[in-house]
Amino acid sequence: MKSPGKKNGSPPTIIDVANLAGVSMKTVSRVVNNEATVRAKTRERVQKAIDSLSYQRNVFARGLRADRSLVLGLLYENPQGDYPADILHGALAYCREHGYHLVVEVLRGPDMGGQTARFLSQTKLDGVFMTPPVCDNASVLKVLKNFGVSYVRISPNKPKRGEQYIAIDDFAASKEVIDYLISLGHRRIGFIKGMPGHASTQARLEGYKSALEGGEIDLDESLVVEGNFDFESGVLGAETLLALSEPPTAIFAGNDEAAAGVLSYAHSHGLSAPQDLSVCGFDGGTISKVVWPKLTTVMQPIRLLGESAVRLLIARDGNEHKAAKPVILPHTLIIGDSTARR
Amino acid sequence: MKSPGKKNGSPPTIIDVANLAGVSMKTVSRVVNNEATVRAKTRERVQKAIDSLSYQRNVFARGLRADRSLVLGLLYENPQGDYPADILHGALAYCREHGYHLVVEVLRGPDMGGQTARFLSQTKLDGVFMTPPVCDNASVLKVLKNFGVSYVRISPNKPKRGEQYIAIDDFAASKEVIDYLISLGHRRIGFIKGMPGHASTQARLEGYKSALEGGEIDLDESLVVEGNFDFESGVLGAETLLALSEPPTAIFAGNDEAAAGVLSYAHSHGLSAPQDLSVCGFDGGTISKVVWPKLTTVMQPIRLLGESAVRLLIARDGNEHKAAKPVILPHTLIIGDSTARR
DNA sequence: CTCCAAAATGACAAGGTTGTCAATTTCGGT
DNA sequence: ACCGAAATTGACAACCTTGTCATTTTGGAG
Numbered sequence: 168m169k170s171p172g173k174k175n176g177s178p179p180t181i182i183d184v185a186n187l188a189g190v191s192m193k194t195v196s197r198v199v200n201n202e203a204t205v206r207a208k209t210r211e212r213v214q215k216a217i218d219s220l221s222y223q224r225n226v227f228a229r230g231l232r233a234d235r236s237l238v239l240g241l242l243y244e245n246p247q248g249d250y251p252a253d254i255l256h257g258a259l260a261y262c263r264e265h266g267y268h269l270v271v272e273v274l275r276g277p278d279m280g281g282q283t284a285r286f287l288s289q290t291k292l293d294g295v296f297m298t299p300p301v302c303d304n305a306s307v308l309k310v311l312k313n314f315g316v317s318y319v320r321i322s323p324n325k326p327k328r329g330e331q332y333i334a335i336d337d338f339a340a341s342k343e344v345i346d347y348l349i350s351l352g353h354r355r356i357g358f359i360k361g362m363p364g365h366a367s368t369q370a371r372l373e374g375y376k377s378a379l380e381g382g383e384i385d386l387d388e389s390l391v392v393e394g395n396f397d398f399e400s401g402v403l404g405a406e407t408l409l410a411l412s413e414p415p416t417a418i419f420a421g422n423d424e425a426a427a428g429v430l431s432y433a434h435s436h437g438l439s440a441p442q443d444l445s446v447c448g449f450d451g452g453t454i455s456k457v458v459w460p461k462l463t464t465v466m467q468p469i470r471l472l473g474e475s476a477v478r479l480l481i482a483r484d485g486n487e488h489k490a491a492k493p494v495i496l497p498h499t500l501i502i503g504d505s506t507a508r509r
Numbered sequence: 510m511k512s513p514g515k516k517n518g519s520p521p522t523i524i525d526v527a528n529l530a531g532v533s534m535k536t537v538s539r540v541v542n543n544e545a546t547v548r549a550k551t552r553e554r555v556q557k558a559i560d561s562l563s564y565q566r567n568v569f570a571r572g573l574r575a576d577r578s579l580v581l582g583l584l585y586e587n588p589q590g591d592y593p594a595d596i597l598h599g600a601l602a603y604c605r606e607h608g609y610h611l612v613v614e615v616l617r618g619p620d621m622g623g624q625t626a627r628f629l630s631q632t633k634l635d636g637v638f639m640t641p642p643v644c645d646n647a648s649v650l651k652v653l654k655n656f657g658v659s660y661v662r663i664s665p666n667k668p669k670r671g672e673q674y675i676a677i678d679d680f681a682a683s684k685e686v687i688d689y690l691i692s693l694g695h696r697r698i699g700f701i702k703g704m705p706g707h708a709s710t711q712a713r714l715e716g717y718k719s720a721l722e723g724g725e726i727d728l729d730e731s732l733v734v735e736g737n738f739d740f741e742s743g744v745l746g747a748e749t750l751l752a753l754s755e756p757p758t759a760i761f762a763g764n765d766e767a768a769a770g771v772l773s774y775a776h777s778h779g780l781s782a783p784q785d786l787s788v789c790g791f792d793g794g795t796i797s798k799v800v801w802p803k804l805t806t807v808m809q810p811i812r813l814l815g816e817s818a819v820r821l822l823i824a825r826d827g828n829e830h831k832a833a834k835p836v837i838l839p840h841t842l843i844i845g846d847s848t849a850r851r
Numbered sequence: 852c853t854c855c856a857a858a859a860t861g862a863c864a865a866g867g868t869t870g871t872c873a874a875t876t877t878c879g880g881t
Numbered sequence: 882a883c884c885g886a887a888a889t890t891g892a893c894a895a896c897c898t899t900g901t902c903a904t905t906t907t908g909g910a911g
């Protein structure tokens with residue numbers, strides 16, 4: 168079963184297209200690469216030939232000749248859980264659509280910069296994108312600059328003006344959650360922080376504070392406890408908060424996994440949610456849907472994060488100094504069964 | 510910061526190595542490709558030159574010239590959830606280690622064979638691996654054979670003797686779970702099946718039956734209900750089972766997600782696990798750890814599945830008729846908090 | 852020591868694309 | 882209709898590796 172339009176076994180080359188369209192192979196190359204200096208009429212004729220032969224450029228020949236490799240890199244630290252997996256899925260889908268490949272490198276330990284350097288010197292990459300905490304690692308960023316590799320940061324810590332990054336509006340999303348809890352009559356709301364150093368940890372805390380202020384509730388520092396985005400920190404956070412002399416009636420955990428920890432602690436101590444305690448998470452992935460009760464949470468478009476990162480890198484690939492505007496993706500407040508009127 | 514040993518900007522080529530070692534580039538090529546006909550002494554000299562220049566062969570030039578592309582493919586249907594993500598992770602890691610790339614293709618709808626054919630005619634692949642249900646799709650397998658692409662099936666339905674596939678021993682694992690429940694004193698054990706057509710669905714059911722037999726418990730068909738590996742089917746399964754005039758004291762769901770559904774149904778109907786009902790899952794991923802109570806489940810080495818698939822493909826790439834032995838990976842019974850003595 | 856087969860090595864081309872730069876065409880202004 | 886500048890197109894080399902096939906070297910038998 169051969170694909171239609173082929174005369175012999177081997178796939179059509181740029182020369183076949185050129186012959187059919189009656190132009191030189193260089194002009195075909197120009198069309199394929201979307202270069203500007205081709206007359207519309209010529210372009211159309213070439214495109215028709217491309218379609219009729221279902222020509223696809225040979226990735227290897229291109230990679231060999233051009234300076235671009237058509238390979239992008241994803242750097243991250245912790246390959247567990249929904250978050251990186253979804254990023255990866257989104258990125259892969261978009262890469263494939265556009266003929267790019269994706270290599271993944273997991274960075275670990277103290278010398279991330281060195282690992283990055285080794286990685287880059289072995290693989291010629293057209294661009295790199297990173298999730299926290301890698302995207303906030305100074306030595307990694309330095310190496311990337313030295314190698315002249317363009318990069319996109321996902322949810323970075325302190326993005327500089329004009330730097331290319333992608334994020335959601337953690338501040339606003341967090342504020343929405345707390346506003347919702349306040350609207351349900353809650354006035355003592357616990358907050359379990361995310362991983363220290365993560366940009367979103369800080370932004371979500373600010374959103375929390377801002378919402379309290381808007382609701383004319385005084386901030387009680389004892390209601391804000393440490394955490395790091397995992398199940399165990401949810402358990403510990405709940406333990407601390409519920410041991411207070413005046414415990415909270417609602418807890419906003421740093422993310423869904425931590426919220427699951429809160430639920431778990433509550434259940435095992437005879438508290439039922441949402442009757443005795445309202446719980447909110449953040450992420451909106453699988454976890455929020457399989458725990459009982461289903462979490463009220465913020466849905467992040469995580470796949471879209473990965474997809475957007477790749478889109479930006481591909482758009483920039485070649486066109487060196489494209490304006491680098493940050494991309495802020497939309498979020499959605501999901502009302503689950505884990506929150507109730509006080 | 511350049512990598513050590515490079516004189517100018519561009520990386521060393523096979524010619525640089527040849528000059529340094531005092532041989533022809535062809536001989537270097539032979540060493541790099543581990544071909545047999547190189548004298549030990551020569552090989553050593555070349556290897557030293559390779560090391561001192563930290564030469565790495567250009568993937569594109571190789572791909573262009575050689576018949577092999579160094580690209581493997583992963584075909585699957587449903588890119589959601591832990592399972593495919595973990596497969597992908599394991600596969601990607603091993604690919605990178607060995608200089609291979611990985612492209613991912615999601616097949617959907619009725620014409621999987623046609624999609625596969627289109628995919629293969631566009632990309633020269635050195636091998637393909639598939640998860641269920643793609644790996645059981647007859648038209649896909651036929652297309653793969655027609656194209657002469659070697660493939661590995663993960664958890665296939667009816668593997669033929671001598672065919673290359675990877676799986677865990679679902680039968681034994683399931684039996685272990687039921688044996689454990691029996692050892693806790695349970696005698697009425699509900700079983701929620703997995704997705705129809707999946708090999709593991711059948712194997713786990715057989716394991717269930719075998720264990721009952723071993724425990725001298727008569728099979729009650731009403732305790733076995735349909736399902737399809739998702740949360741909702743766990744909810745529905747629990748509803749059906751718990752509505753029986755003589756309901757089960759323990760339920761073994763098809764996988765963790767379905768088990769989470771069972772827990773959810775139980776909780777919302779005033780039953781607490783494990784006191785009123787023991788629940789078991791299957792997979793051992795994130796879900797089993799974030800629900801309350803933590804699930805008793807079977808841990809599958811999912812990442813290892815992906816890694817092994819790639820390992821087999823790479824080993825076979827080139828050496829056409831390597832003996833194709835099935836690979837059975839080990840599983841582990843994880844005792845959680847969702848099961849208790851009856 | 853010579854000869855021969857087998858083993859080891861080398862010379863050269865080919866693979867499909869894009870960069871460079873030269874050649875040709877187009878088009879606005881006279 | 883003609884000129885010159887700008888736009889468009891084309892010829893050819895180069896990218897790096899491996900397959901083919903010829904050549905050289907090795908090592909053992911005579």
